[in-house]
Amino acid sequence: MQDHPLIDLYVSVGNNQENAQIEQMLSSINLDDLILHTLEEAGIHQPVVLTLLITDDNGIRDMNKQYREQDKPTDVLSFPLLEKPLVEAPADQLWPPQPTQEDQPLPDFVTPPGMIMNLGDIIMSWPTIVRQATEAGHDSLVELLYLLSHGVLHLIGYDDHTEAGYQAMVNIQLTVLHRLGYKVAQK
Numbered sequence: 001m002q003d004h005p006l007i008d009l010y011v012s013v014g015n016n017q018e019n020a021q022i023e024q025m026l027s028s029i030n031l032d033d034l035i036l037h038t039l040e041e042a043g044i045h046q047p048v049v050l051t052l053l054i055t056d057d058n059g060i061r062d063m064n065k066q067y068r069e070q071d072k073p074t075d076v077l078s079f080p081l082l083e084k085p086l087v088e089a090p091a092d093q094l095w096p097p098q099p100t101q102e103d104q105p106l107p108d109f110v111t112p113p114g115m116i117m118n119l120g121d122i123i124m125s126w127p128t129i130v131r132q133a134t135e136a137g138h139d140s141l142v143e144l145l146y147l148l149s150h151g152v153l154h155l156i157g158y159d160d161h162t163e164a165g166y167q168a169m170v171n172i173q174l175t176v177l178h179r180l181g182y183k184v185a186q187k
Helices: 016-027 029-042 057-068 126-136 140-156 163-179
Strands: 006-010 048-055 077-082 117-125
Touching: 006 016, 006 029, 016 057, 029 140, 029 163, 048 057, 048 140, 048 163, 057 077, 057 117, 057 126, 057 140, 117 140, 126 140, 140 163
Parallel strands: 006 048, 048 117
Antiparallel strands: 077 117
């Protein structure tokens, strides 16, 4: 499998054969380029790393229930390690800084000087990616790349709970995929 210097990649969709097929597909592309272009479009130029887990609907449902109190599968979840958005954008496009509880203070994730910043974790559901790709009329790989770009944008501070945030994210995602030569059906 191709080495992805910016990504710790894990594939766990249920069986070894399907895991191997997804890993084979991912080895044919440069995921790091997608991340770098996404960061560049957002104005971020510092070195980063992140973790990507591709799982099944049950795996992502469990995480969605535990962390977002939504008992259903979703396409992508992002867990930033940042305390506040890294990207500079209007406030209505960003998630708010993470509050800390006085009685249970959370330690900040600190990147030691000279080390590469770890943005956090992105979790994706392969069965949901396949369904959404079919519905959108494009390849599953294109859907995965679209959602990976989306996840990276969440890690650096973008939030799609407002129309402004959603539009900013979609514009960046489409620009990045277009720049890399992928045709995305409009979402």
